[in-house]
Structures are given as C-alpha cells and as structure tokens.
Amino acid sequence: MLAQYRDLLGARHLDVGPGTAWFLKHTRSGSRVDITLMDLNPNSLETASARIASLHPKTITADVLEELPGSVAVYDSIGVNYLFHCLPGTWDDKGAALDHLAPHLDDDGVLFGSTILGSGVEHNALGRRLMRFYNRVGIFHNSDDDVAGLQRALEARFREVRVDVVGRVAMFSARGATA
Template identity: 40%
Template structure:
C-alpha cells in the first residue's frame, strides 16, 4: 500500500542512485564499506542495534534503502502490527516492499515517498513505538547540527511519547585510505554530504529534541538512540 505523497519531493543525488538495477548490488557494497572503510560491522554492530529497538506494535523506517535491515529482522517484525517505509526514492520503496513480501512478511506495509525535511502527514503523528534512521543523515544536504535539527523536528512528531528514535550515520573526519577515497567520491557526486558531520553536532541536535539521548561512535559511524521527545521549544 502506498500513502499519498506529502508535498512533491525533490530527487536529490543521494536518492537518484537507488534504481531497480543498483539496489541489487547495494547490500554487498554497503557491507564491504562498513567493514573496510567505515570500520563498523554490519553483522556485529549495526544489525543488532536495528533489531534491539524495534517496537512492539508500530515501526517506521526512514531511509529504507534496499530494505536489508528489515529483511534481516523478520522475526521481530513478524509481531509488529504496523510497518511504514519512508524514502525519497520510489524505486527503493518498491524494492524493499517486494523484498519483504517475498521473505514472508504477511502484515500490511505502508510506503511513503517523502522528503524528511518536510512535515509528516498528521495521520502519522504519535503513531510509532520505534523509528529507525540508518545511514540517512550523511546523505542529506547540509551539515550538523542544522540538517539533523530540521529532520528531527519533523521525525519526533511520529513517535509515541514512550517511543524511540534510533539509527546510525557516517561521520566526516579522520578516515582510513579506503574511507577517505569513498568520502571524496561520494561527496563530490552529492551522494554524501557529511564532510562537516561530527558526533558533537549530532548530539547537539538530538538533545534539542529528546530528553534521553545516547550517542556512541564505532569506527567512523555514530550510533544514536533518543527517547522522550521534547515539545516545549
């Protein structure tokens, strides 16, 4: 099922790279990059984080990509009554939805083609126990804390008062030889926009919108968990 678009999204280079062709190779490229460039294991770090915080009734995944983390978390998602996928790429949404159904997901899936800088539909407000944002921030134009602040302003409206927003993003400083070359390539092409993204900048944005915030850096990746949304701002 596809929800109505909220506004007309602009196709940014970071979304344009997701095509029905490139998505077939996405998982392999990301897993290799995680291990050798960003030094943050998919299997040992990122996937356990994703699985750990999936809510009991409703989960929202923003920046769905190929749907890898969802597919790898089918046992947890099987009990979730409402699953919503959000991405700026129509191809990514279709790819992930088909992949989930082929893997045996039996409950309804809502997809929304949406720019995360824009407000979410009112029907999504305070609806989700958990909101995942994996490898989203480093693809967005701008820098920390401003871009994270803008996105979190919209994202926190979707989470229940006792819910959680969590995810991971690649930081911009001190990469190894492989990471440095990939950073230069991806930033030059507009796929990444994270040269100036720091842990402190991410933490500043998160604490502006949530009362309970955890940020940990593994390799060159910041992992974050945020609870208790703040509304008096």
C-alpha cells in the same frame, strides 16, 4: 546495527530511508510488527517493500526535510539507519528531519539509527577518497558531520540520548521527544 533493530524495533515502526530493508528482513520480528517505510524515492520503497513483503509494509513517499504528510502516524520506533550522511547541510539543517519525526513518536517511543561521520574520525586512504568522491557528486553530504554535532542535534529535541562511535559510524538512540 542489526542489534539496534532487534533491541529497539517497536510494534509500530517507521523506517525512514530503508534502503533495501535488509535490517528489517533480518530482525526476525515476524508478523507482530506494523511496518511503514518512508523514502523520497519510490523505487527505493518498491525494493524495500518487496524484500519484506511477508510483513505487509505500508509505504509513504516523502522528504524527511519537509513537513510530513498526514498519513504519517504515531510510532513506537523510528529507524533512520544510514540516513543523515545523505541529507544536505549542516547538523542544524539536518535537524529539520528530527523536528519532523519527533512528533510522530509515541511518548515511550525511540528514534534510532546510524550515520557515517565525515569529521573527527580517521578514515583510511580508500575511505578518504570515497568520502571526497561521494561528497563531490552529492551522494553524501557529511564532510563536516561530527559526533558532537549529532549529539547536540539529538539533545535539542530529546530528553534521553545515547551516541556511540564505532569506527567511523555514529550509532544513536533517542527517547522522550521534547517537541
């Protein structure tokens, strides 16, 4: 995942659901990157912003499943690392996030990220228990998330799509938004 950030991070970057911004902190991008962080939770934004304070990130509090506010600009890259398995619904429902983000990509821009798959991959005993628990309490919403659904959701919105499964995680990138 760190390699994705190092290889695909653009000069104008939006990170959606940035967590603690660990990946952004470790890209060694320096001050040449204009970073915007977006999350539904202002506490998460505060934590992520503090971690990369030297990069002077902008923040936007918004729900990626809803129309995005006017303050969302156009970016060279959009990162959605470990986001989709936390969004409710099927791949059709989660596709709304892609519909809202795609118009904010520059013509040559790239959307990239990763997600934990719940279906079509083998989880060990501990992993199965954690997945059941996280899905039951609403932390995850990925019981039916499979790589084919992710591929379809991306291909419906982008011309160039790459999806690789590493263990139980799908890592992906997409270019050429069709919307």
